[in-house]
Amino acid sequence: MGPPKPGRKISQQAFDEMVKENMEDLGMDSTEALQDAIQTLTLQGVDLSGIITCTPGESNPVMECLDKLKQLNENWSDRNQAKDENAVNEIVELLVELNDMCKDKGSGNAAIATKNGGIELVISVCTKIRAGFDRGLVTGLKTIASLLHDLQSTEIFRESGGPNIVVDILCDGRQDVSILDSGFSVVAAASTGNEVIKESFMELKIDELIVQTLKEHNGGSIPNAYNAICILLTSDDNRVVASQVFGYARKFAKLGIAEVLVDSLQEGINSLSLVSASIALKAVAVNDEICRSVANHGGLDAILHCIDNSGVQCNNTVAIACCSLLSKLAGSDVNKCAIVEKKGMDRLIKLSSRFSDDPSVLQEVMSTISILCLRSPENAACAIESGAGDLAIQAMQRFPDSDQLQRISCFMIRNLVVRNPENRTLLLGNGIEALLRKAKGSHKSCKNAATDALRDLGLDNYNL
Template sequence: MAQAWPKAKPKLTQEAFDEAVSSNIEDFDMSRLEAIKSAIEEFNVQGYDLSGVVTDMAGNDLQSHPIAVACQGVRDACSGQGSLPEAIDALYSSLQASTSESSGAGASLSQEASVIAHKGGAMQALLEASKQSKSQTHQLLKVLKLLQLLLGWLETRDAFTDAQGVELLHDLLTDEASSTEVKTAAATVAEAAARQVEEAKCRLVDSGTVATLLEQLQAPDAPLDFVGAACGVVRSVTTADDERPPASKAFMHARVLAKSHAAIRVLLGVLRRVPAAQEPATACRVLGTVRQVAANEEICREFTDDGGVMACLQVLRECAPQRDVCRACLGALRQLAHSDTVKQLLAEAGAVEQAVRCVDLHSGSDEVAEVALGLLGNMMLRQPDICCKAAEAGVIDMVVEAMQRHSGRASVQRQACLVTRIMVARNPELRPLFLERGVEALLRTAKVAHPVLCRDVGSAALRDLGLDNYND
């Protein structure tokens, strides 16, 4: 049975919040700060979503906030009242005051600044500014950077889609006059717009924007920044991460892009061009996109027949000491190993030994352990000969050590339970090797410590090990 998304919280309006604050001040003689804190606590207890509310001191006077004033300035300039370059600079400066640099995630705008900009019409104003700046590259790049910053908040992403933002990006990407920098910035904005917004994903595919990016990715001289951004868009539209619609078209997008636009072959060509050891970040983006696009047996087989599995293994051998590339390679191979054809090819090419090596190289990384175990589990499923090969390669010790080292990580424990079950289900001769290493106690501990993820698979592993009371 498919897991249901959690029920969405009701959205609190700015008016309701401001009224509660005013009531706290007038009825209970609170200071404004006390009234705000009390209102926040009360609405949180009631289960409201406060993401669209400005809770700071500016809550009652949003129009005079510097961000709102700057948004109005851009709107006025787009209407011919004032200088557009100066208005864009003013908005950039006002947003910078509320921007922080997140480790590994780039610049991000505070929630309240996002709300004020949204209520001030920043998205519509910047889209109009983009149209008026098409012939001025420097100015256009500044507007696209502002759009990317604003798209960190879900409601502005919805507003971007509703205001025909995807169509604007398509025009920029297909315009022969657009520079490489503009196309890279447009792709970066497209990726940001598609995150958790199903409608944006569908429009990016239906408008031909993703097909255009795949075509441009085939250029042998495509800059790495563009490669990373374009792959990010392809990955976004093939990822189901919007909990609001009843269903996602991510799987269908992967099939359409692979069948009609040769997406998996394009990605293989890019993977072969990117120097993974020197450009690990770009390599990770390409590999992550391969994992998403390889959504069914047919696509996996096409990638394999073209040499894609061997290309991924080559990257893994060369870059195993680099944790992020190692994890991305293992993740792509894990997805590909759902195919029975790929399972045997991987086993013959030394993937089992390579997975064990990766876990050993990154013994402190629960993420590497989880994805390596997942790869091995997929490879060995219904493949008793590969299970024997895995036992000879040290996988049993690897499983036990991973369970001991990462006892607090539920996802690692679950994969270890699954691998144990898969290895002994059709190979009873392997049971004593697991039991003498103390796996029974580890499985029972995992069931108790992580009941949601491990109770079912832990019980199944204990049962297939031939143990009594496996449900205890």
């Protein structure tokens, strides 16, 4: 008999009864009874997420908070809804408390709150206090975002009319960056892993709202607008065979999002906004036309400038994000030529020298160079002149245990030599064969890439 299938559910009542039986029938104390129930059910493959695992008689802080908030919410409906600062202050304090408990996804508190009506309750609170109570609304939106942690919670959000309510709040609060940022955090959280909610938001024209928001406000003050773009354009729902996110990216592009995001890069207010804008722009750049439009709006100059600055400031996070974006844009052959003309190879090699001890940056640099050299012998020759061959050799020597870096090195070497026989002689003379064979033998993930590189170096025994 095989192990029980994971994911079986149990009700709170059944769990509590099991603990009670342990105490009454087996004579266990409360703590022992609780631990035995948890251990037994876990071994049986029962999903205990959302179950309150307190000893009998012990209160749960999430439930206490929800009970108080529910009472205030019910009382609010009986009042004349004129401004009542005391009531709102009390609601805000409870929302802050609930948010603090649930934003730590590893605590299990979000699951408990969700299972006990937390999402519906906080949505109801937000609809009631949205007029004239901005602080409470911002806190409520943040709390909703912290409660949205899995498919079940996002479905509850959808069934509760969440997308419509949030979009209405965003439209009404377009002049308040705090409301906008917290509202877009809900858009991102709700859309994660849920294609149906992505579609709902797009039908509500969230793309137009995001673009208009970034045009009207400093994007750095609304980082969750960038996050919302990324999530809306990410195919992450395994229930769906064919995601619509490619079409959504094209809709964003037609609205001028490329130009807006390039402006964000050029402003470069802080590293967080730079990284967020770069990731968002990468998500948007899904075809050659969009990649070229980014370049036409000055995107390549902006990205290369950010790459230069990241080296000077030793900011590896910005360096990685910008190199990754440059790689995506280099998928366009027109952009490849433009990047090289703008001394892109030299600037990438300079960046690698500043981060010679950071394999994560070196990986992105070599990945970008590899794409720039793909199907372009002129660029491969330029890369060798800039020092790409030396970079590959030094990186492979310095980080022999990094399978990703070794694999990317193999890809770059292949693109440097496949159409450039003169580069083969140079790299072989500098000992690249031994490094490739070592990578091939040491890392399973490098086997095919190293074999291809050895073959394109012109070696007859490349399969050995």
